[in-house]
Amino acid sequence: MDLAVKKITLGSSKSKVAISVTKNLIPMIMDVVQFEVQKAMSSKLQQIDLENIPFGKVFTDHMFVVDYYNNKWQEAKILPYGKLELSPSISALHYGQAIFEGMKAYKNFKGENMMFRPHDNIKRFNQSASRMCMPKVPDKLFIEGLRQLIIADSDWIPEKKGYSLYLRPMMFATEERIIVKPSDEYKFLIIASPAGKYYNEPLKVYIETHYSRAAKGGVGNAKAAGNYGAVMFPSQIAKNKGYHQVIWTDASEHQNIEEAGTMNVMFVIDNVLVTPQLSDTKLPGITRHSVLSVAREWGVKVEERTITVTELIEAYNAGKLTEAFGTGTAATIAHIKTIGHEDKDYHLADANANSLSWKISEELTNIKYGTSTDNFGWMHKV
Numbered sequence: 058m059d060l061a062v063k064k065i066t067l068g069s070s071k072s073k074v075a076i077s078v079t080k081n082l083i084p085m086i087m088d089v090v091q092f093e094v095q096k097a098m099s100s101k102l103q104q105i106d107l108e109n110i111p112f113g114k115v116f117t118d119h120m121f122v123v124d125y126y127n128n129k130w131q132e133a134k135i136l137p138y139g140k141l142e143l144s145p146s147i148s149a150l151h152y153g154q155a156i157f158e159g160m161k162a163y164k165n166f167k168g169e170n171m172m173f174r175p176h177d178n179i180k181r182f183n184q185s186a187s188r189m190c191m192p193k194v195p196d197k198l199f200i201e202g203l204r205q206l207i208i209a210d211s212d213w214i215p216e217k218k219g220y221s222l223y224l225r226p227m228m229f230a231t232e233e234r235i236i237v238k239p240s241d242e243y244k245f246l247i248i249a250s251p252a253g254k255y256y257n258e259p260l261k262v263y264i265e266t267h268y269s270r271a272a273k274g275g276v277g278n279a280k281a282a283g284n285y286g287a288v289m290f291p292s293q294i295a296k297n298k299g300y301h302q303v304i305w306t307d308a309s310e311h312q313n314i315e316e317a318g319t320m321n322v323m324f325v326i327d328n329v330l331v332t333p334q335l336s337d338t339k340l341p342g343i344t345r346h347s348v349l350s351v352a353r354e355w356g357v358k359v360e361e362r363t364i365t366v367t368e369l370i371e372a373y374n375a376g377k378l379t380e381a382f383g384t385g386t387a388a389t390i391a392h393i394k395t396i397g398h399e400d401k402d403y404h405l406a407d408a409n410a411n412s413l414s415w416k417i418s419e420e421l422t423n424i425k426y427g428t429s430t431d432n433f434g435w436m437h438k439v
């Protein structure tokens with residue numbers, strides 16, 4: 058692990074040189090915008106071990122950037138990955154108009170570059186944009202940005218099963234003004250990072266019944282940057298007690314299970330796959346939807362409904378709670394081995410090849426790598 062981190066440091070300093078000497082501009086016309094590609098003069102890739110890499114710390118050679126001002130999106134660019142020049146008065150830094158997405162590209166078993174459900178991420182991104190009073194990113198611009206970035210950095214997509222190229226689209230307000238109002242200017246970027254597992258071991262999670270992640274009528278169902286900053290304090294308290302993550306409960310009674318912040322949560326109770334129903338306090342996870350779709354296709358009984366903390370503990374005590382797991386783009390399917398509540402820990406059996414979550418996880422991986430049939434039309438060739 059230390060070695061990988063050292064390589065990252067070397068890589069970043071080298072990329073700065075590459076940026077300053079880059080000259081080869083390849084203009085391309087799309088039907089929505091002028092599109093320019095500036096290739097990095099050298100790559101950091103030789104210094105990276107793609108199969109031994111910490112999540113989210115290494116970035117590829119390029120990034121996609123486009124600005125919004127004068128009521129329209131301007132010329133889009135693929136640039137060498139590097140620093141941005143920003144004014145200290147941009148409103149994102151003061152009032153938090155900032156949103157993002159998490160999605161992944163894979164190399165399938167034929168060596169083709171594939172995106173998983175990109176249109177669902179684009180749709181959710183634009184829903185977040187509307188909720189945060191930000192302009193929508195046109196689908197064609199978004200998809201072309203993803204495509205061009207993946208093409209530019211295709212050598213960065215790990216080939217090993219279970220690994221991927223994590224794509225992080227983001228938008229933030231760039232108007233230089235500290236009046237509280239929606240910005241008239243924005244920057245949309247996509248950066249990419251080769252990724253293995255987000256969690257390297259089964260999780261210990263703590264059911265939080267004091268702090269809240271989201272309240273009714275708030276922004277809990279948007280991928281707003283502030284949602285993630287706001288939960289760091291209670292998450293840190295749980296980490297200090299030895300838990301990896303918090304399971305959030307509803308903000309008024311702290312009785313209903315919501316989600317885990319980096320992932321949605323699911324349980325197998327009495328052979329039924331149960332997960333909290335979507336609402337404005339939970340992120341509508343694309344992995345969540347994929348897991349439920351596969352389960353339904355297999356004839357598994359699925360319930361999207363309110364799950365109370367009391368029900369969960371009673372099911373555990375009755376031996377009916379057999380599996381708990383999180384679902385998310387970064388987390389994929391993360392097995393939960395311990396659920397903490399108040400001063401008690403409830404331990405579940407390790408997942409194994411007979412567990413529902415294990416089987417669904419295998420199936421999703423196989424769909425992504427092209428070794429299972431993609432009945433849902435989720436995979437898109439770049």
Ligand code: COI
Pocket residue numbers: 158159160285318319320385386387388
């Ligand atoms: C993702 O799963 O892609 C997310 O955005 C969660 C993030 C906190 C890693």
